Amino acid sequence: MHEKNGFSLNGYLALLLQIGLTLLAIALLNQVTAPFNGYEVLKIVGALILLSLWAGFFMVQPNQAKVMTLFGAYVGSVKTPGLRWTIPLYIRRTISLRIRNFESGKLKVNDNQGNPVEIATIVVWSVSDSFDAMFEVDDYESFVSIQSESALRNLASSYPYDPADEEGIALRSHPQTISESLKNEIQDRLHKAGVTVHEARISHLAYAQEIASAMLQRQQASAIVAARTRIVEGAVGMVEMALEKLREQNVVELDEERKAAMVSNLLVVLCGDKHTQPVINTGSLY
Known part of the structure; x- marks a missing residue:
């Protein structure tokens, strides 16, 4: 069974009608005289029934639902905001339909490579x-x-913290993909509770304290290696371009030994961490 519309009437129209019924109930009670017979008892019962109809009024706030039951059976929900009236025997329970936030605490979980990480999420949801x-x-x-x-x-145990390669999906490098995957997984779990997940995002992600220092050193080393690789690739290209220009413009003829020396010097200049000190050769062609 799923949600269905419950019986209710516009409360303001019902209020005007109820005022008239209340006046009728008062008139019936005023007509009651002793000794009581069946007709007099019927007047009293009718008047009490008319007065009990006041219990059918209830208020529905915006983004709120009233879940109604009758003797333990679900009879429907009312979401129309404002003053409403329904059968007084219905038991009405309030449930909020407003959008809410849930923020988890920091969880310590092992990623799919076995590294302990701290992770937390914010989930935006509503009924x-x-x-x-x-x-x-x-x-x-x-x-x-x-x-x-x-x-x-x-989710955290299904992905690595850092990508193993450029195409791999990881917790740190693909936040949008991870958020979408997390949202779908949470929605699958909460569907049976009548809850819709609007958004789910990682709010905290870090290595656990016991390995944070070692992992930081590994990340720094990886960054240095990547930077050095890019520098060397660029330097080799520049050396190749320099030799090609010298050959095309016939600036100077270099034998293999001199080319090797020139390549070595250029690579030292281009790949070195510190500024080089030039040496001016004034004694020979080389």
């Missing part, structure tokens, strides 16, 4: 089916928090 939220789970708010953390743990 979309009042019947499922009220009757399919014991406490839908607690259900949201527990299932969201469970989905976050499962």
